[in-house]
Amino acid sequence: MSDHPVPGSVCDTRGSTSVTELESALQTLSVTGDDDTTRILSEHPRIVLADSRLKGSPCFLYLPPGKNEFVLVDYLKSLRTVASWPVWNQPAPSPPSDPESCSYRIDMAFDKGLGMYATRALKAGELIVEERPVYAMRRQIIRGEDQTHENGIFHRNAVRGLCPKSRAALMSLKNSYPPDVHVVPGTLCTNYLQLDITPEPDVMNEFVGCFPVLSRANHACSPNANYYFSFPSFTGQFWAMRDIAKDEEITIGYCRLIAPRRQRQADLRDRFFFTCTCSTCLLSGEQLAQSDERRTKLEKLLTTLETNSMPKFSSPTGALQLLEKALGWAQQEKLAVHQAQILFYGSNALTVQGTSPDVVLDWMKRARELFKDTEGERSYNVRRLDDSIQFAERMLYRR
Ligand SMILES: C[S@@+](CC[C@H](N)C(=O)[O-])C[C@H]1O[C@@H](n2cnc3c(N)ncnc32)[C@H](O)[C@@H]1O
Numbered sequence: 001m002s003d004h005p006v007p008g009s010v011c012d013t014r015g016s017t018s019v020t021e022l023e024s025a026l027q028t029l030s031v032t033g034d035d036d037t038t039r040i041l042s043e044h045p046r047i048v049l050a051d052s053r054l055k056g057s058p059c060f061l062y063l064p065p066g067k068n069e070f071v072l073v074d075y076l077k078s079l080r081t082v083a084s085w086p087v088w089n090q091p092a093p094s095p096p097s098d099p100e101s102c103s104y105r106i107d108m109a110f111d112k113g114l115g116m117y118a119t120r121a122l123k124a125g126e127l128i129v130e131e132r133p134v135y136a137m138r139r140q141i142i143r144g145e146d147q148t149h150e151n152g153i154f155h156r157n158a159v160r161g162l163c164p165k166s167r168a169a170l171m172s173l174k175n176s177y178p179p180d181v182h183v184v185p186g187t188l189c190t191n192y193l194q195l196d197i198t199p200e201p202d203v204m205n206e207f208v209g210c211f212p213v214l215s216r217a218n219h220a221c222s223p224n225a226n227y228y229f230s231f232p233s234f235t236g237q238f239w240a241m242r243d244i245a246k247d248e249e250i251t252i253g254y255c256r257l258i259a260p261r262r263q264r265q266a267d268l269r270d271r272f273f274f275t276c277t278c279s280t281c282l283l284s285g286e287q288l289a290q291s292d293e294r295r296t297k298l299e300k301l302l303t304t305l306e307t308n309s310m311p312k313f314s315s316p317t318g319a320l321q322l323l324e325k326a327l328g329w330a331q332q333e334k335l336a337v338h339q340a341q342i343l344f345y346g347s348n349a350l351t352v353q354g355t356s357p358d359v360v361l362d363w364m365k366r367a368r369e370l371f372k373d374t375e376g377e378r379s380y381n382v383r384r385l386d387d388s389i390q391f392a393e394r395m396l397y398r399r
Helices: 019-030 076-083 149-160 164-171 183-191 261-272 285-306 316-332 336-352 357-375 380-398
Strands: 039-043 046-049 059-063 070-074 104-108 114-118 127-131 135-138 193-195 207-210 225-230 235-240 249-252
Touching: 046 076, 059 076, 070 076, 070 149, 135 149, 149 164, 149 183, 164 183, 183 207, 193 225, 225 249, 225 357, 235 249, 235 357, 261 285, 285 316, 285 336, 316 336, 336 357, 336 380, 357 380
Parallel strands: 070 135
Antiparallel strands: 039 046, 046 059, 059 070, 104 114, 114 249, 127 235, 135 207, 193 207, 225 235
C-alpha cells in the first residue's frame, strides 16, 4: 500500500464510520471460530482458499509477498498468473517527502462526511494522487447486494489477512449501507472504484477495488477530477480535468454522467444512499431542461459512435457539424472525458463519412491531448492514438 498521507482524521468520527462501528468491525475481523472455513494454500505469496469445503471456491491473494498490503479476491487459476506479474517488485508510489507539498487533504465535507480538497491551485492535466488499492476483487464475487451473513464472513475473512495498517485504512472508510448489511461488504460497496485490469474490460472480466485515499473523494455530476486505473503500475490515479482552485473540493463521477438528473439521482440513491446536490443538480427550470437535453443527446450520440452505427450523411460536412455541436454540449456540461471520447470515436466516424484526412488527423490529435490530460501520457487511449496518428500521418505524406 502506498504511504500517501491518509490524515489521522480518517479514523475520527466526523461524518464517517463511528469509532464504535469501527471497533466492532475490527473485533469481528479477529474472531476465529466455526465460520473460519479458509485454508492457506501458499505462504509466499500468501494465497488463501476462501472455503475449503467448496471445490473451486474463490481465493485471497495477498501482495506484495511478505507485506500483505493488499488483497486480490479471484479464482485460483487467475490469481496464480497475477502473482507472477513483475509489477509487485516495483515500489508502490510514495508520498511527497514534504507533506506541505501534498496537493490534497482529506477534510470534513459537511453533510457528505469526509471529502478531498486541493491544498493549492491545481492545473488541468495534473496528476493529483496515485495509490494502490487495499482490496481488489472480481466484480462477480463482490455480491454487495447479497446481505447474507455468509457473504459478510467471506469478505471479513479476506480482510483479516491484510497487514494491520491496510486493514485499519479499509475498515475506517465510510459505510453507507443500512445496518442489516454486514459492515465489510457494506464498506466495500460504498467505496469501490473500477479497476481496468484488461485494456478493454468486458463484463466477465470486471474488477473493482477500494483505496485509502481515492475512496474519500465525493461525487459531482460535472466533476473536476477523473479517476483512471493504470494497469502497468496497478495504481488508481486522479487527474485534474480543469484548473482547480486552492481549497476547492476534488470530485469524481460515481454514475453514468451523460444521463438526465432524474436518472443520475436515482442511480446515486440506489448505490450510494444520497441525493446529489451538486451545482448541476441544483439547476432548475430552463437551465435544468437544457442540461438534461444536452446529456441525453450526448448519451445517444456516443452510443452510436461507440457501436459504429452513425447513419451516412449526404455530405461529410453534416457529420462534422453534428460532432462539433456535440463537443460544445460536452464542454458546456464540463465533461472533459466525454469530449475526448467524441473526438476519438468521432475521428473514426469522420473517416467513414469521407471527411478529409487532415481534419480526421486533427481530431485524433485533439483526442490525444484530452486523454493525456485526463488519464496521463502512459494511458492505453493515448498509446493507441499515438499509433493511429502515426499511421494517419504516413498515409497523408504518401499522397
Ligand atoms: C466513496 S464514499 C466518499 C467519501 C465519504 N464522504 C467519506 O466520508 O469517507 C461515498 C459516500 O460518500 C457520500 N457522498 C459522496 N458524494 C456525495 C455527494 N455529492 N453528496 C452527498 N453525499 C455524498 C455518500 O454517503 C456516499 O455513499
